[in-house]
Amino acid sequence: xxxxxxxxxxxxxxxxxxxxxxxxxxxxxxxxxxxxxxxxxxxxxxxxxxxxxxxxxxxxxxxxxxxxxxxxxxxxxxxxxxxxxxxxxxxxxxxxxxxxxxxxxxxxxxxxxxxxxxxxxxxxxxxxxxxxxxxxxxxxxxxxxxxxxxxxxxxxxxxxxxxxxxxxxxxxxxxxxxxxxxxxxxxxxxxxxxxxxxxxxxxxxxxxxxxxxxxxxxxxxxxxxxxxxxxxxxxxxxxxxxxxxxxxxxxxxxxxxxxxxxxxxxxxxxxxxxxxxxxxxxxxxxxxxxxxxxxxxxxxxxxxxxxxxxxxxxxxxxxxxxxxxxxxxxxxxxxxxxxxxxxxxxxxxxxxxxxxxxxxxxxxxxxxxxxxxxxxxxxxxxxxxxxxxxxxxxxxxxxxxxxxxxxxxxxxxxxxxxxxxxxxxxxxxxxxxxxxxxxxxxxxxxxxxxxxxxxxxxxxxxxxxxxxxxxxxxxxxxxxxxxxxxxxxxxxxxxxxxxxxxxxxxxxxxxxxxxxxxxxx
Amino acid sequence: xxxxxxxxxxxxxxxxxxxxxxxxxxxxxxxxxxxxxxxxxxxxxxxxxxxxxxxxxxxxxxxxxxxxxxxxxxxxxxxxxxxxxxxxxxxxxxxxxxxxxxxxxxxxxxxxxxxxxxxxxxxxxxxxxxxxxxxxxxxxxxxxxxxxxxxxxxxxxxxxxxxxxxxxxxxxxxxxxxxxxxxxxxxxxxxxxxxxxx
Numbered sequence: 001x002x003x004x005x006x007x008x009x010x011x012x013x014x015x016x017x018x019x020x021x022x023x024x025x026x027x028x029x030x031x032x033x034x035x036x037x038x039x040x041x042x043x044x045x046x047x048x049x050x051x052x053x054x055x056x057x058x059x060x061x062x063x064x065x066x067x068x069x070x071x072x073x074x075x076x077x078x079x080x081x082x083x084x085x086x087x088x089x090x091x092x093x094x095x096x097x098x099x100x101x102x103x104x105x106x107x108x109x110x111x112x113x114x115x116x117x118x119x120x121x122x123x124x125x126x127x128x129x130x131x132x133x134x135x136x137x138x139x140x141x142x143x144x145x146x147x148x149x150x151x152x153x154x155x156x157x158x159x160x161x162x163x164x165x166x167x168x169x170x171x172x173x174x175x176x177x178x179x180x181x182x183x184x185x186x187x188x189x190x191x192x193x194x195x196x197x198x199x200x201x202x203x204x205x206x207x208x209x210x211x212x213x214x215x216x217x218x219x220x221x222x223x224x225x226x227x228x229x230x231x232x233x234x235x236x237x238x239x240x241x242x243x244x245x246x247x248x249x250x251x252x253x254x255x256x257x258x259x260x261x262x263x264x265x266x267x268x269x270x271x272x273x274x275x276x277x278x279x280x281x282x283x284x285x286x287x288x289x290x291x292x293x294x295x296x297x298x299x300x301x302x303x304x305x306x307x308x309x310x311x312x313x314x315x316x317x318x319x320x321x322x323x324x325x326x327x328x329x330x331x332x333x334x335x336x337x338x339x340x341x342x343x344x345x346x347x348x349x350x351x352x353x354x355x356x357x358x359x360x361x362x363x364x365x366x367x368x369x370x371x372x373x374x375x376x377x378x379x380x381x382x383x384x385x386x387x388x389x390x391x392x393x394x395x396x397x398x399x400x401x402x403x404x405x406x407x408x409x410x411x412x413x414x415x416x417x418x419x420x421x422x423x424x425x426x427x428x429x430x431x432x433x434x435x436x437x438x439x440x441x442x443x444x445x446x447x448x449x450x451x452x453x454x455x456x457x458x459x460x461x462x463x464x465x466x467x468x469x470x471x472x473x474x475x476x477x478x479x480x481x482x483x484x485x486x487x488x489x490x491x492x493x494x495x496x497x498x499x500x501x502x503x504x505x506x507x508x509x510x511x512x513x514x515x516x517x518x519x520x521x
Numbered sequence: 522x523x524x525x526x527x528x529x530x531x532x533x534x535x536x537x538x539x540x541x542x543x544x545x546x547x548x549x550x551x552x553x554x555x556x557x558x559x560x561x562x563x564x565x566x567x568x569x570x571x572x573x574x575x576x577x578x579x580x581x582x583x584x585x586x587x588x589x590x591x592x593x594x595x596x597x598x599x600x601x602x603x604x605x606x607x608x609x610x611x612x613x614x615x616x617x618x619x620x621x622x623x624x625x626x627x628x629x630x631x632x633x634x635x636x637x638x639x640x641x642x643x644x645x646x647x648x649x650x651x652x653x654x655x656x657x658x659x660x661x662x663x664x665x666x667x668x669x670x671x672x673x674x675x676x677x678x679x680x681x682x683x684x685x686x687x688x689x690x691x692x693x694x695x696x697x698x699x700x701x702x703x704x705x706x707x708x709x710x711x712x713x714x715x716x717x718x719x
Contacts, residue, residue: 484549
């Protein structure tokens with residue numbers, strides 16, 4: 001007689017019985033080990049230890065989606081939800097046409113128009129012929145493959161990473177992809193979500209799978225309480241400034257600690273959205289009651305028995321206590337100040353009251369650093385506070401949600417837009433636009449001399465007419481300050497909605513804390 | 522769609538010793554409006570290559586006729602930023618078949634592998650050697666051998682090996698793409714889909 005027990009705890013004891021023999025065994029196992037215990041009648045006991053890693057949140061979701069593992073190659077990963085937009089999809093649909101195949105699971109695929117769309121007069125035909133052509137292609141492709149398409153004017157239209165969560169398409173434990181690097185946003189719900197190229201869009205359309213090696217894992221903990229005026233955007237810009245834009249390349253990040261636990265779903269989306277800016281494939285946060293409350297009742301969210309079944313799965317989605325990560329970093333919330341960038345990549349950020357670092361204090365190439373400052377027309381050692389600005393952009397998949405408009409309104413209320421500033425305030429979706437109106441924020445904007453535009457990606461990547469002119473400075477709540485990102489020659493300062501609002505009413509880089517009322521103790 | 526096979530590439534190289542070259546530089550967003558995959562090479566490094574009036578910027582390396590070849594050598598963290606495969610298409614369409622750097626952004630690397638452009642990651646020291654060799658002689662030939670997984674500066678004979686997973690190596694050697702593979706296991710995928718919780 002042989003008994004095999006597989007245990008998965010740090011400390012355990014159990015009783016084994018055979019014939020008249022009765023024996024108590026106490027086994028203390030090391031973390032991250034399965035313990036195989038063999039007890040063979042009348043023979044000594046054998047204890048075998050096998051090292052098997054306890055799973056991280058990321059492992060749990062990834063491993064449960066592997067259709068096939070190729071030795072010394074990629075995993076074939078099943079994709080639960082595929083979001084499609086007009087810019088990175090037409091060549092993929094063309095590929096399907098050339099192979100004479102249809103989209104395998106149209107019900108897992110959702111299409112919207114966002115990158116290329118105007119943010120004024122959306123009821124009129126799109127003037128830019130090439131943009132109009134791409135929009136038409138997506139509409140036709142969606143129709144031909146029975147994919148829901150939420151084009152311009154549709155009540156569900158908006159930025160792909162805003163409408164996914166809004167409509168309950170984004171759920172914990174899912175694999176979600178889109179031909180857009182900021183797909184990492186959806187990781188806020190405990191999903192594995194990341195951007196893919198057009199070849200991969202074609203793979204997902206035709207087979208609902210992609211082929212990728214499993215990334216390494218990193219956990220970033222931020223503990224403590226955030227300082228006044230420090231928003232999720234500042235937390236993310238702070239982390240990126242510490243890691244640089246390539247510090248997390250090859251990794252999938254889990255964000256943990258008090259700061260993310262206490263953060264709203266919108267804030268978590270902002271943080272996960274910016275994961276790609278430190279090179280990570282994606283970032284995720286374990287789902288909790290806040291996550292479930294957000295999802296419940298949304299159109300595409302599971303309902304009834306399907307909800308209960310999903311919850312059974314979702315409640316298993318956390319990293320085991322003894323799970324280990326390839327890399328782990330911990331920061332204190334109190335270290336983080338309202339942030340602003342001064343260069344041409346998102347890693348070139350600092351506390352708003354600091355001076356631009358000198359090249360010799362930084363790792364990396366001085367020539368690249370100086371090229372970057374020359375583009376911005378800034379000098380090493382300059383203070384950012386007080387620098388005049390020309391444009392303010394509030395919006396994008398990073399900061400185009402209702403919470404961002406609330407934050408912006410909290411600063412501008414009772415003040416006037418500075419005369420030297422052009423402000424483009426672009427909601428992430430029609431739902432956000434509606435909420436802005438319903439909550440009275442639109443009135444506050446109007447009273448302060450601001451206008452609200454219609455939803456879309458807008459000046460974040462300047463594919464439409466919303467281009468910052470060459471040489472002009474924009475304080476922008478978007479995600480990239482690359483050369484020319486917001487228009488050829490445009491100079492971008494990335495910041496939170498609070499910093500953007502402070503700049504919008506003062507016409508220069510301003511610490512938002514100066515405009516906030518003193519907290520009552 | 523199958524792509525060009527890649528075996529051994531022997532070519533001079535174009536040096537771009539700048540770090541963090543992002544995909545917005547490789548191809549700015551305003552050139553992503555096509556619905557077909559053609560013509561992207563014309564806009565490769567558009568804003569570094571041309572003035573606003575479309576005249577070439579004479580100091581940019583692609584406008585300097587002494588630098589040519591099928592290998593692009595870039596600084597650390599090449600291809601960061603947007604997932605636009607258009608960046609890889611632009612590199613390919615311009616005529617490059619191989620990009621060398623000491624570090625690549627993930628999505629760009631994947632996109633290259635998916636269209637038949639070989640990303641070769643070398644050590645920072647070897648990258649410096651390549652830049653130095655090209656600076657000394659712009660005609661310096663570099664040999665990239667996929668079967669051997671080596672990159673060699675032919676003049677000096679200095680060589681380094683590079684990593685690529687067996688699956689992708691086989692694909693590139695034969696010009697196979699992932700969709701062919703996935704379509705072949707479609708039955709497994711459909712069976713898998715039946716049992717997914719979401």
